[in-house]
Amino acid sequence: METQDRILKAAEDRIRVGGYNGFSFRDIARDTGLTNAGVHHYFPTKAALVVKVTEVYHQRFMTKLNEAPPKKRVGRLRHLFGQSLKTDGKMCLCGLLAAESGDLPNDVTEQARKFFGALKDSLLDSFPQSNDREGAALALLAQLEGAILLAIVSGDNDIFDQATRGMGSDTMVNDRKPN
Amino acid sequence: METQDRILKAAEDRIRVGGYNGFSFRDIARDTGLTNAGVHHYFPTKAALVVKVTEVYHQRFMTKLNEAPPKKRVGRLRHLFGQSLKTDGKMCLCGLLAAESGDLPNDVTEQARKFFGALKDSLLDSFPQSNDREGAALALLAQLEGAILLAIVSGDNDIFDQATRGMGSDTMVNDRKPN
DNA sequence: CTCCACCTACCTACCAGTAGGTAAGCGCAA
DNA sequence: TTGCGCTTACCTACTGGTAGGTAGGTGGAG
Numbered sequence: 001m002e003t004q005d006r007i008l009k010a011a012e013d014r015i016r017v018g019g020y021n022g023f024s025f026r027d028i029a030r031d032t033g034l035t036n037a038g039v040h041h042y043f044p045t046k047a048a049l050v051v052k053v054t055e056v057y058h059q060r061f062m063t064k065l066n067e068a069p070p071k072k073r074v075g076r077l078r079h080l081f082g083q084s085l086k087t088d089g090k091m092c093l094c095g096l097l098a099a100e101s102g103d104l105p106n107d108v109t110e111q112a113r114k115f116f117g118a119l120k121d122s123l124l125d126s127f128p129q130s131n132d133r134e135g136a137a138l139a140l141l142a143q144l145e146g147a148i149l150l151a152i153v154s155g156d157n158d159i160f161d162q163a164t165r166g167m168g169s170d171t172m173v174n175d176r177k178p179n
Numbered sequence: 180m181e182t183q184d185r186i187l188k189a190a191e192d193r194i195r196v197g198g199y200n201g202f203s204f205r206d207i208a209r210d211t212g213l214t215n216a217g218v219h220h221y222f223p224t225k226a227a228l229v230v231k232v233t234e235v236y237h238q239r240f241m242t243k244l245n246e247a248p249p250k251k252r253v254g255r256l257r258h259l260f261g262q263s264l265k266t267d268g269k270m271c272l273c274g275l276l277a278a279e280s281g282d283l284p285n286d287v288t289e290q291a292r293k294f295f296g297a298l299k300d301s302l303l304d305s306f307p308q309s310n311d312r313e314g315a316a317l318a319l320l321a322q323l324e325g326a327i328l329l330a331i332v333s334g335d336n337d338i339f340d341q342a343t344r345g346m347g348s349d350t351m352v353n354d355r356k357p358n
Numbered sequence: 359c360t361c362c363a364c365c366t367a368c369c370t371a372c373c374a375g376t377a378g379g380t381a382a383g384c385g386c387a388a
Numbered sequence: 389t390t391g392c393g394c395t396t397a398c399c400t401a402c403t404g405g406t407a408g409g410t411a412g413g414t415g416g417a418g
Binding site for chain 2: 016017018019021022090091094095096097098099100101102103109112113116132134135138139141142143144145146147149150152153154155159162163164165
């Protein structure tokens with residue numbers, strides 16, 4: 001694996017546990033077997049590193065989401081969030097950054113915002129046109145992001161399933177009752 | 180206002196913007212006109228300070244929530260979260276701490292967990308006994324916490340309303356606060 | 359020989375936390 | 389009423405350690 005990719009992976013893992021202020025260049029250096037300066041060789045500033053991490057995350061996530069046809073996006077999204085929790089045992093990267101966004105470099109906040117914008121747009125086609133699709137997509141996104149948050153703080157993955165029951169797989173694949 | 184309370188207020192405000200690692204004792208000292216050591220006089224460690232902040236927040240929040248009768252708790256809770264966003268312009272304290280919880284002192288994480296436990300318990304009575312009340316309460320909590328997160332990162336309070344539309348008005352009760 | 363990856367060595371600023379001092383106030387006894 | 393022991397509420401000055409970031413070198417591959 002390329003050094004740059006190892007740096008990005010280490011940074012993503014760190015951020016998804018402790019957030020932007022919860023890791024340092026030296027942490028990443030230790031994780032990758034480099035030195036502080038070695039990490040700076042690839043990313044001049046912390047903000048630049050985190051922006052790149054979010055770009056990679058964004059693209060990877062959207063690719064997986066858009067593999068599913070519009071009608072199955074909700075279930076797919078639920079699956080992806082669940083995987084984030086159960087396989088990685090970690091928060092959604094952009095969810096954590098969003099929470100801290102009041103104290104982040106502007107371009108990092110902007111990246112998190114873009115992620116949720118893209119998610120919402122990809123989701124719109126899953127809802128019937130007549131209703132408030134925008135609101136329905138946002139509500140769903142909110143519920144998923146909140147569910148992962150509740151599960152993480154509780155240290156209990158089942159909470160994610162409880163808080164998202166009925167979403168996607170059973171009742172709601174293509175006809176969630178919008179409020 | 181007592182010095183200790185000014186410290187607690189400053190710390191709460193700071194945490195709700197940047198999280199646990201997003202503020203320092205010196206920030207609080209500047210906010211309150213004290214010195215670093217002056218803040219340490221009241222709170223020996225950062226963890227102790229943050230634990231106290233969450234205790235005060237928890238109690239204040241639950242008091243306001245439980246003013247409403249069980250049947251109106253959902254609307255009340257939505258109102259309180261909306262107020263947190265629109266009046267304070269800030270995240271829910273425990274939501275932010277929950278997101279970062281992977282990198283927090285244990286007793287701080289525990290406080291955040293307790294907050295959501297209390298919220299869920301208070302909410303249970305708002306749901307019909309026959310169904311999966313636990314899941315319904317968790318889903319609602321998740322949606323609210325996620326909605327505030329999406330609104331914060333977007334810098335657009337309307338997103339909170341969109342993502343929680345219908346909540347507390349159809350199946351739940353009205354969401355106008357009865358003051 | 360050049361370029362690139364990465365290093366050593368270092369900077370300044372800041373971190374949480376501590377040591378020890380001081381000024382003002384308390385309850386209480388003479 | 390004065391004086392004493394003790395406490396509260398801070399302060400200045402400092403510690404060891406870490407933060408993000410930089411200047412300039414080294415070693416190996418092409």
